[in-house]
Amino acid sequence: MKILLDTNIVIHRETGKIVRQDIGQLFFWLDKLRHEKYIHPISIIEIEKYKDEQVLKTIRVKLESYNLIKHPAKFGTSINQLSGNVDKNQNDVYDTQLLNEVYEGRVDCLISEDKKIHLKAAQLGISKQVFKIQTFLEKATAENPDLVNYKILAVKKIDFAEVDINDPFFDSFRLDYAEFNKWFNKKSEDPCYVCYQDDKLIAFLFIKIEDENENHSEITPSFPKKKRLKIGTLKVTGNGYKIGERFLKTVFDNASQYKVHEIYVTIFNKRPEQEQLIDLLQEWGFKKYGIKTTPNGEEFVYTRTYGKSLPVNIQFPKLTYPFISRKTNKYIIKIEPQYHTELFPDSINTKEDSSKYTENEPHRNRISKVYISHSKDRNLKAGDIIVIYRMGETTPKKYSSTVTTICIVESIRNDFKNFEEFYDACNRRTMIARQALLDDWWNKFPGNRPFVVNFLYAHSFPTPKPTLNDLNVIGVIPDIMNMPRGFIPLDNDQFNTLLKFAYKKKQS
Template sequence: MKVLLDTNIIIHREANKIHNPDIGLLLYWIDKLKYDKYIHPLTIEELNRYQDVNSVKTMNIKIESYNQLKYQAPLNDAIIQVSNQVDKSQNDLNDTQILNEVFANRVDILISEDKKIHLKAKLLGIADRVFRIQSFLEKATAENPELVEHKVLAVKKVDFAEVNLNDNFFDSFRSDYKEFDKWFNSKAEQPCYVCYSDDHLTAFLYVKIEKAYEESYSDIIPNFEPKKRLKIGTLKVTSNGYKIGERFLKTIFDNALLFRVEEIYVTIFDKRPEQEQLMEMLEEWGFYKHGIKNSQNGQEIVYVRTFNKHLPVNIENPKLTFPFFSRQTDKYLIKIEPQYHTELFPDSINTREDKAKYTENEPHRNRISKVYISHSPDRNLKSGDIVLIYRIGETAPKKYSSTVTSICIVESIKNSFTDFEDFFNCCNRRTMISKEDLRTNWWNKFPNYKPFIINFLYAHSLPTPKPTLNDLIDLKIFKDPMSLPKGFAKLTNEQFDNLISFAYKKKEKK
């Protein structure tokens, strides 16, 4: 397979100082998979325009290890039209020429951190062949688990004092904030969230609850109104293919719910690719640019997320108002076999299961976004619908071991696929099912009746003890254990409300 590396990847990798350490892991995987690395002639031209002569010499020596494209593919009408629509500068035009190598099938995939390249790839219908570092690593680790040599540990809540401040992971914070080390040490006994890979820190999160009228926000323009807020004080995730960023978002939203805040905010510099990716992730999940924050360290962008269950829910794009849902949509109960359940819903683990087996070291566990695959004839679910997850019990009697564990929100439905690869790409990294299993037991199970998939968001884990099948019978949702349908069980508004009320009252009686 031919992998074309965009200019920003090469420059960051081969410059005297590596600005993005994730690129090392990217190249490790490309070599491990025995893919061929290519660079474009325009990349070489840009490298040679560097002002530092020594850096140019060093980079030219290093890039000899890459394959160089001998010819540039001509632009056709379709890509010229997209270029006219998007490109504003000579750099944009050069990026289009690089993207064109994928569009013209001269190379198989392109890896780039450039936002406009990904926009143009989407407009050209080749977004599935243009990757960011993170998305490529996710694909590589999910499709080749036998090649994963590093061990990624679960996200853990620890005190600041338990984290090594001298870790190189924090160098970017020290670069952005002069007082970072002093600030970090002042938080010694406060909690934070961390994730390690082979004993190396790969993700860090700190959140702070700010009460109304206790903060001035004088350095934020426009100034904040008094509200109870959750501040994302520190957030950094390196690319490792395990979707830890989304897992941290779940932690942020869970804390916001727990402390009943009205707003979440974060301040971010816009200096490096990983900060740009963080802003894109936040925008995807409903954060918007509020303004700026001025300090001795410079000017930061302020992102805000309104967090109030009484505000209108975005049914068409539920990520924007996650984890809140509308009670005006349809409600369903979906059955899931126990061997799949906790892999997808680690926060909803059964009290009898071994938690050590379900640490968040797989992409499908860390994602808020999940996928459910079904051959059910009932394919009328739509975005914004509510799905209750029903974990089938393993021990008899099933009416006591089967439980309702989670509340999810339907994001989208995909009912048709061009071929198996299209089906696999829609499922990949959102499910624990292997590619071969997807082919044999799902895609080819009924040759004339293909499966469909539900993309949904894992919003809430019901409190323990969770409602059992026996409780569902007592609540008159089902007549008896044999009355559960094979596909989806549609619930009335009254049944849904009664079940949720019962679940939380059961917690109070515990």
């Protein structure tokens, strides 16, 4: 496969200065998969503008390891029209020239962190061939699990004192905050969340609960008094494992536990990793509020209203996640045990070995997941609630089968033209391998192709979880010998009865 690399990725790789740790992962996978790495003559022109002559000499030597596009594709009608409409300067035209190589089929894909490039790719209809580093890593790891040479990649809660303050991971924080080391040492007994890959720190999260009297004098406009959760420190290096989404689940879980009314974060926008974090926060409902001014400079402040008083956005449930609407339809869906805990690691049963389910797969770390079905009932819609039923492994099944999780439907896909479209919809959100998706799902019933439910993993029922026998006793499943196939509808009374029973069972 021919992979065209944007200029900035090449510069980050070859200057010798580690600016982004995910660059190393990217090149690891490019080499592992034996992809051909290409650069465009435009990149040579841009690199020659580099001011440090010594660094430039080094880069020139290293560029010999890349394939150079010798004959750039000429602009056709569509590209000319796009360029004329959106390109404002020469750099924009250069970016369009990179895209043109993909559009004309000269290369298979382009990897770039440039937002404008991705917007133009969407207009040209080639978004699936233009990747950010993170999305390429997700694709590579999901499609090649046998090539992943590390098995443990778990999010852990530990104290600051257990983390090496001198780890290069924190260098970017030291650049942004002069007092970082002093602040870090003061937090020695406080908890934080970390993720290591091959004994290397790749993700870090610190959160703080603030009461109504917290001093926010550095923030403009001023904060009204509220109980808040502050995302104090959050950094994730790209590795293809959706740890950022996993950390957001941790943030939301803590916000629910401590009953806060708002979540906020202050963040600079100096580097691509910060820009990616801002994109992630906005995707999940955070909005730009104002500015925090300190001797370190001006940071953006992003906030998200939180609590049951928040009106639920039924059409776009990510924006008000994890809250659900009682006005939507509700269903129970059955999942076989071998799939269940892979998708829902927080909903593990007490008899399962949790050590087998460290979060080392994209589908485990994602809040966003998929359910694949051949059911004739395809009327689900955004905002609907699905209750996950884990089928039992031991007899009697009425005691080993449990309901474990509440999820929110995000969207339905039922219009696949071919297997590739179906595979793209499932990839990275499910544990099912490509060949199994083809044989066991796409080709199983040629006259009744599967459809895909995109949903959000919202809440785990407390342990002990309600069993099938419990559902029968409380009237949610009246006849356990004749359970319906597919999606089992619940009315509001049944759903409320289930919730009351599940949480009352926890207290008893």
